Every structure is written in structure tokens, then in C-alpha cells.
Amino acid sequence: MYTWKLFGHVLKRFDTSCSHNGGRLTYFVKHRDITYGKFGVYRDEINLWFREQRKQVTQACRKQFEFITAQRIRRHVQVFYLYTRIWDEVALREFMRSWKSRITRNFLFSTIAVTMYNWDRERIGDEEINKYIHEIEGIHRLRECTVICAKCHLRIVVDVIQSNVKYCKCNGVQSTASNQNSDGWQPYIERQDMLIWRRQEPGGLYAYKVYGSFSDVTAEDFLQVQIDVDYRLEWDSTAKELEIIETDPQSKSCIDQSNDVIHWEMLWPRLFSNRDYVFQRRWIVNRETGIIIIVSRVTEHPDVPIIRGTYRVKSYWSHMVIRPYTEFNKPGIEFGLTYFDDPGVSVPTPVTSWVALRGLPDFLIRMRNASKNYQKYKLIKRGKATFDNSHPLSEEQVKSDSATSSTTELNIIHNIQQESDVAENGNRDTATNSSTKKQDNLT
Secondary structure (H helix, E strand, O other): OHHHHHHHHHHHHHOOOOOOOOOHHHHHHHHHHHHHHOOHHHHHHHHHHHHHHHHHHHHHHHHHHHHHHHHHHHHHHHHHHHHHHHHHHHHHHHHHHHHHHHHHHHHHHHOHHHHOOOHHHHOOOHHHHHOOOOHHHHHHHHHHHHOEEOOOOOEOOOOOOOOOOOEOOOOOOOOEOOHHHOOOOEEEEEEOOEEEEEEEOOOOOEEEEEEEEEEEEEHHHHHHHHHOHHHHHHHOOOEEEEEEEEEOHHHOOOOOEEEEEEEEEEOOOOOOOEEEEEEEEEEEEEOOOOEEEEEEEEOOOOOOOOOOOEEEOOOEEEEEEEEEOOOOOOEEEEEEEEEEEOOOOOOOHHHHHHHHHHHHHHHHHHHHHHHHOHHHHHHHHHOOOOOOOOOOOOHHHHOOOOOOOOOHHHHHHHHHHHHHHHHHHHHHHHHHHHHHHHHHHHO
């Protein structure tokens, strides 16, 4: 339409004869305008429809764009929020880790003296060792004033008469020397080659003093039974764990002495928690005086925290003196062992006395057998053992089948259980025998 108008305007301007004489060109143009005018109404309607559709399409596109834009923005916001949380957690963890390492490093630097065992402060000194140089002589004096008759100078019966001992036969009440030098020690148990005293300590518990004289054991083997932790695990079935935690730097290069911190966990019967000990043990072989001294006492070590479900014994001490008859490597020794510990369990005194009469001597006998078999154990461990059928190494001699312990209270509890088991077995045997007799009578 606009093309035809422009074309007619041009013709009117440049064709001067078009408007005066009514030429064919003018007629043609006018005719085209008239012909095209018939469709003017349709043209306007079409233009109006296109405008309306354009508006609707534009609105639909705008809404679609807004929707898509909103979805994209919301997604980006969610992703941004997610990564913000992730990076916040990562940054928080990194921050906590850095501060943890910094605090730990500062703590280690500030408490280095606490986390290391202070040997200068905790070490068992020479003065304490030297206190027991004359322990054997002191036990001899204790025996003189407690179990020797002052009248006939023969032995007094302690609890059981031994076949190889000559006892006092004085008429009337047996008399002993003055007990002023006994320091509270009372004769308690006598067995073959062994004599045991006990003394009540504050709190009601007892300390025990043992004197033994073994003619078939060497001092070196008896010492190894006390200090060899691997061998103790073999012959003592109550030792669940026994290891050396740390050794005194001053005694690492010494042959005749050592000072160690030891952790010892012992199995206890059912219904009881296991007991464990952390103690320092120093032993020394004094070849000038011809004795061996072993001193132990409870301590604390940073590498051995309290085990959950196990009772940590806080009160324990012991000292042992071993003296050979002649030489350290020849059979024949006498020894004195004094010890005390508080296992944290209350046992009635009558039960303690009744069971200690059985448990403590049995433990000493097993320790004696372990000493006699130590050389065979070393050969077996090195793989050089020559098994002799005439003298086989029985399993009972190397590893005890029953519960043993170096503490009286543990022996008490174990033997209570053993005695109850024996009683139950005896009742079963009695019931079986009675039922058998009844069946025989019926027959």
C-alpha cells in the first residue's frame, strides 16, 4: 500500500501533464488506489489481529522468560547456599583442626615433664635397697623370738606339725622369748621348708612375711622366675598381661641390676573385675655381700592409663632377699619375701584365714617348681631341648593349671572358688554313690 502511494506521489511531482490532461498513467494510478481500497477493511482487521497476537505472544514470552529466569535464579541460590554450607563446614573443621593441633602442641610443650616418667623423682634409690641387706638375719631373729621355745630351744607348733622338724615337748604352756622384737609379726603358716608370718596393717588388711629354704633351687633361677615376665606368663595362669613399660636409663647397660616400670593385669574369678598393677621394680645382685635384693612398689606411668572394667590397685609394695647357700649358680637358697597390697575387695577375716592356709603355700610350691624347671624352659624356648623320656617335662610343672597369685587376697578368692567346686563335686559324688547303693539294694 505504501509503495503505491509513494509511486503516485512521484508521478504527480515529475509528470506535469498527469494532473492536467488526465493521462493514462494517472488513470492507472487512481485505478489501483480504488482497487486496493477494497481490501482496506481486511487489511485493518489483519493488522489489528496481528497486533493483538503480538501482544499475547509477547506476554507469553515475557512470562516464560520470567519463569525460566526465576527458576534459574532459585537454582543458583540453592547451589550457592549448599556450597556455602559445605564450605562453612569444611572451613569450621579446618579451623578446629588447626586449633586442636595448636593447643596439642602447646600442651605438649607445657606438660612435657608430666607426660614423661620422672626417674629422678620416682627411682628406687640405693638407700632403700640397702635397708634390706640384713633382711635374712632379721628373719632369723624373728623366728627365734616367735616360734622357738625359750626353755628347750625347739620349734613350737604353728598350725601343722611337720615331719622333719623337732618340736618343743615342755610340760605345761610352751614359752617363747619376748615378743617385743617381733614388730607385730605373728606366726601364721608352716609348711615344708617354709614359714609365714602376718601382721595387720591400718585398715584391717594383712602384710605377709615368708621365709623359705630350698635345697634344690639355684639363686640365679629363682631370680629369673621373679623378673622374667615371659616365663611368668607361662607358669602363672592368672597373669593375663605382664610387660615392661620402661627401663631406667641408668640401668640399661648394667648386668647385675635393673629398674623397670611394669604393667601387670591379673585374671580374677567370675563376678570380680580383673586387677592390674603399675609398679616399679628394682633388682640388684650384690656379689660382695652374696645376696639378691628385689624391691617393688606401686607407681603411675603416663603410658598405662586405667583400663575400663579393670580395677587399678593403688596400694602395693614388696621386697625379697635371696641368699644362696654357697654360690649363685649352685642349688641351695634361703629367701625372705615381705609384701602387702590392697586389691579393693572386702573379704571376711575368717574366710581370709581359712583360704590363706591353702592358697599361699600352694603358690610358693608352684614358684619353687617353676624355679627348678627354668633351665628346661630356656632350652625349649631356644629350640635346643633334648627330651628325656625318663625325666619328661610335665605340663603341670611348666604351666600351672590352677589360679595362682603373688597376692594373698587373690589366692583367697581363687581358693574359695576351688573349694566350692570341690564341695559341689563331692556332693555330686555322694549323691551318685547313694543312688548306686539304692539300686544295688533294690536288685
